[in-house]
Amino acid sequence: MTSKIEKEDLSRRNFIFGSIAAAGLTVAPGVMLYQTANARDLSKPASSKVRxxxxxxxxxxxxxxxxxxxxxxxxxxxxxxxxxxxxxxxxxxxxxxxxxxxxxxxxxxxxxxxxxxxxxxxxxxxxxxxxxxxxxxxxxxxxxxxxxxxxxxxxxxxxxxxxxxxxxxxxxxxxxxxxxxxxxxxxxxxxxxxxxxxxxxxxxxxxxxxxxxxxxxxxxxxxxxxxxxxxxxxxxxxxxxxxxx
Amino acid sequence: MKKLHFLEVEGNSKGFYTLIGSFGLISLIGVLAAYYMEHHGHYVTGMSNQVVWGTPHVFAIFLIVAASGALNVASISSVFAKTAYKPLARLSGMLAMALLAGGLVVLLLDLGRPDRLIVAMTKFNFVSIFTWNIFLYTGFMGIVAVYLWTMMDRPYNNLTKKAGMGAFIWRLVLTTGTGSIFGFLISREAYDTALLAPMFIIMSFSFGLAFFMLVLMASYKYTDRPLGDYIINRLKNLLGVFVAAVMYFVIVYHITNLYSADHRGVSAFILADGGIYTFLFWVVQIGLGTLLPLLLLYGPTGKNRTMIGLASALIIIGGLAQLYIIIIGGQAYPMVMFPGMEVSSSFYDGVVASYTPSLPEVLLGLGGVGVTLLLVTISVAALKFLPVSLADDVANPHAK
The missing domain is CATH 3.30.70.20 (Alpha-Beta Plaits)
Incomplete structure (x- = not known):
């Protein structure tokens, strides 16, 4: 019984962490992409299109x-x-x-x-x-x-x-x-x-x-x-x- | 009029070495003061983020302004063909160069990064009036050097008039540039006026001639060469006119300011409630530096050599006071960001900035004067700048 509960806990924990990780993996590139989209390409000079x-x-x-x-x-x-x-x-x-x-x-x-x-x-x-x-x-x-x-x-x-x-x-x-x-x-x-x-x-x-x-x-x-x-x-x-x- | 004869001053004398030693020491102290400021940073000075240009700038601008004014005597001779001034033309040109050198040394040594002089000489922003001035100053040195050459090398004497005309025009542009350093500053009430450019030109006439007269009288006194009343009287009468002309510009400047509500504050500050600046204005600039010299030059003492010398010295002191008021007073007066409002902040918005000159600043400024006088002393001994005699029978073209 105890082991079953432990197993369930473990699987629940795994599920939560897994979800967070998955969510992180899903969101992170977005955040990264957002930053990348707003970040300037430093190899090029600043653009006058922006003020x-x-x-x-x-x-x-x-x-x-x-x-x-x-x-x-x-x-x-x-x-x-x-x-x-x-x-x-x-x-x-x-x-x-x-x-x-x-x-x-x-x-x-x-x-x-x-x-x-x-x-x-x-x-x-x-x-x-x-x-x-x-x-x-x-x-x-x-x-x-x-x-x-x-x-x-x-x-x-x-x-x-x-x-x-x-x-x-x-x-x-x-x-x-x-x-x-x-x-x-x-x-x-x-x-x-x-x-x-x-x-x-x-x-x-x-x-x-x-x-x-x-x-x-x-x-x-x-x-x-x-x-x-x-x-x-x-x-x-x-x-x-x-x-x- | 007898034939003019120029000769070097005897360099191998005790008096000469004393002068060289004294001026050299003053210059050296100035350089050491600059090193002290440079080593520690400007925190050892009275300058701050509110008063960013301090006493060194007062001296530097004075010397630069006086430089172009010192050339006037030569210009009157070459450009306006007044033969009475011809014997003085060489000294005039040389003194102009020496004054400019002294001023530029101070300006350079007061930079935050004097070690980056090479940057200032290679990277230019041609929109900046400072950049124009770099060319105006170096050009002035070059053109006056050529002018002196045409005066001192007989085969080229026929070019003197042309070179003199070039130098005259150049010096007018140069002082316009110096005045415009301030005149172009739209943000500060004390500046922001085209009047500063012509005012600086007339100031240069006055300060430069006062300095010239002191150097002339001292040189002739120390070398026991005769200096007649004829030339001195002409010069001192001219000096008086220049002093009065400066006063005229000062009056117009303040009346114009007082007439318009948005510039009234700064003139009220200088004329009435500016503390040290008000004192400097009325007592030093107007009282000691303008009215008293006029009295000494045109009053019963007008023929007394000592009094003429005193008047010249007072004009210089008054000139320094005037530049102190313009440069430091103009910064101390709070900048108006919100017209009609009362403002305050941790950055001293809305309050009169405090400034006390520190010793190194004063020593650096005096060092510039030392450099000028050192160059003059060496020059008169090295080359034929001074006529052997300026007695009336030599100097007066109408003398028989």
Whole structure:
């Protein structure tokens, strides 16, 4: 009897594990396929058919600091030992905005706005500050001479300068003393078919996607609800859009 | 007018070696300061992610602006055919090159990665005004060198006018480029105006001539060569005009800002509630650097050599203050991302950024001045830059 029960248990267990395994085997390729479908072929340059962008819903009750924490973790930031607070790198920050006359206030995350016409790219003497074909603006750390002209030019104060020798940098985010850096829209993750770290941590308040694809979620949301861009008057057409500002 | 005779300054003298030693030491300290900053990183400076260009830039831009201005004396002689300035043309061209070299050394050594100079010299983004400036600076060196050659090598004297015209046009473009480094910055209220380009040109006239006069008077004093009142009076009268012209541009800049609501903030900041920047503006730039020199140059002390020297020094100090206000004050004033709103963040949004110059920054900046003076001292001893006499009977073309 005992052995029969054991046998039945065993077979049930086998069945459950088997099912999970089978399900895993069925789903895994799908997940893999999904990732593969979204991942970029790294042997080819980024395509201008895509323009990556973000839509940030500031009306959502989200702790934006979680996005900051995710960014710090993803890029291995916060490892300065000597720099003063005003010298430390911040890729993304939470800005509190208050209307003095009405008293209305809100907070929103601000990072590199990945402009279509980025002033940082225009002013960079060496071409280290660049915009990829898919709209991601980033710094080539091997070409940056640390002149900091891009920091003077950026209307969003989105860039930081590495003020000291850094060690134990994150493999995917090579950072070094004397170079300028900023949010790169987690280009390493995006190329891999993943979402940027802040988007993942935003509990759905930040939607990431292809602005050029009218069927993408971000395009549909933008078409339906509209959006605002910070300093839209400068006509830089940032890839980062906001709702509720 | 007697025949002009140029001669090298005696290099084998105690005074000469003292000067070489002093300027060499200042330059060396500047280089060591840069090494210290480079070795540790910019955390040892007062600069931050808010004020990204600090005191070294103030000195560097001053020297670069003064460089093109120092060439004016030669331009007046060659381009505008004023023979009274001809004896000074060689010194003018050489000083222009030395000032530019001093400024560029500071600019280079303040880079985050000065070791990547080769990248800056080989990878170009031709949309960048910085890239244009790299060509404008190197081109300036080349064209002024040719200009000097035509002046100093008799068979080529007939080309001086053409070379001088080329150098004159080039220096106007160069300072337009320097001013546009700031003028093209749309994001900051203090900049974002085409007025900065012509304002930098007139600033160069003033700073360059003030520097030129100090070098001229010091050279003649140390070498016991005669320097008459005729040439000094012409120069100091011209200097006064330039100082007044700079003031005119400053007034137009602030009036324009104050007239439009979206630029009012930054001018109110500099003129009224900017703390150190307000002090520097009224006391150093306007009081000591503009009004007092005008008084010294045009008042009863106008013929006193010491007072003319003092006025020139004050103009330089006022010029440094002016660039400090433009460069550092312009960054310290908060960038407007949400017009009309009150903003705050962990990244110092909405607040006036603090900046205190650190010692290495100041030493690097002074090192640039040291490099300039070292080059001038070596040059006047190596080649025939200075006339033996600039006494009135030599310098005054109308003298009998």
């Amino acid at each position: 990556w962008g973000m839509l940030i819903d500031t009306a959502r009750d989200v702790d934006w600091n979680k996005c900051v924490e995710a960014c710090v973790k993803e890029h291995g930031l916060g490892n300065e030992e000597h720099s003063r607070v005003d010298q430390r790198t911040q890729y993304i920050r939470v800005v509190e905005v208050k209307n003095k006359s009405t008293g209305y206030s809100m907070s929103l995350p601000v990072m590199c706005q990945h402009c279509e016409q980025p002033p940082c790219v225009d002013v960079c003497p060496t071409g280290a500050s660049m915009k990829r074909e898919d709209g991601i603006v980033l710094v080539d750390r091997h070409r940056c001479i640390g002149c900091r002209y891009c920091m003077m030019a950026c209307p969003y104060k989105a860039r930081s300068f590495v003020h000291e020798v850094l060690t134990n940098q994150d493999e995917t985010t090579p950072r070094g003393k004397g170079c300028v850096e900023s949010c790169n829209m987690c280009v390493n993750r995006v190329d891999n078919g993943q979402l940027p770290a802040c988007v993942e941590a935003s509990e759905g308040a930040i939607v990431f996607g292809d602005l050029n694809d009218p069927e993408s979620e971000i395009s549909r949301l933008l078409a339906k609800h509209g959006s605002k861009q910070i300093r839209a008057d400068l006509k830089l057409n940032p890839g980062v859009h906001y709702q509720g500002i």
